Amino acid sequence: MNSRDVDHDDNLDLESLSDDELAGAAAVGDAEAFDLLVRRMSPILLRYMRRMVSEPQTAEDLAQETLLDTWKGLPDFAFRSSFRTWMFAVAHRKTVDYYRRRRDLPTGAERFEELVARGPQPADTAEHSALMDALRAELGNLPHTSRAAWWLKEVEGLTLVEISEVLRVSTGSVRGHLQRSRKFLVTRLAPWQPGARSDEASAATGKGGRS
Secondary structure, eight states, X not given: XXXXXXXXXXXXXXXXXXXXXXHHHHHTTOHHHHHHHHHHHHHHHHHXXXXXXXXXXXXXXXXXXXXXXXXXHGGGOOOSSOHHHHHHHXXXXXXXXXXXXXXXXXOTTOOHHHHHHSSOOHHHHOTTOOHHHHHHHHHTTSOHHHHHHHHHHHTSOOOHHHHHHHHTSOXXXXXXXXXXXXXXXXXXXXXXXXXXXXXXXXXXXXXTTOO
């Protein structure tokens, strides 16, 4: 990538630079450019980490570690992808390492059929919750890689190719994770869909036919 030559005496407005241009400037030692990049990326990164890791303090710690690693790695970052894609890739590895240390990382073989059958339906435990509350709860039930793929696609707007770079899997695998995640979420969140009748919600939660 050709980074713009950042000389603050030339009255260059850092705010006008793209994320990749800021990263290019930071890679050659511009700390002010990296500070601005951190301010831009921190809310996005922390939002992602909080979906991947349930403990708020751990999510914040991992986000800080990710930013530190990107700062250290910038001189060797060859811009084979966008900075944001690379940042998410570093963040993903951080969460995978975290779960491996705890030895509770869901495997790729985890079956969605088992997830659907496991535990109470959302309406049993969050009967008065809003749809977004139920969605956040159900995202936590997805296998780690599937949850990451769904979030990066639906919330962060990454392409299949970018997600494959972040997760280090094929685009076909990303597509499979997205299809299974969407099917799972549609099933679990059916009672909250517009137009869902109370009897349909009851049937979805196994309450139909009770007297």
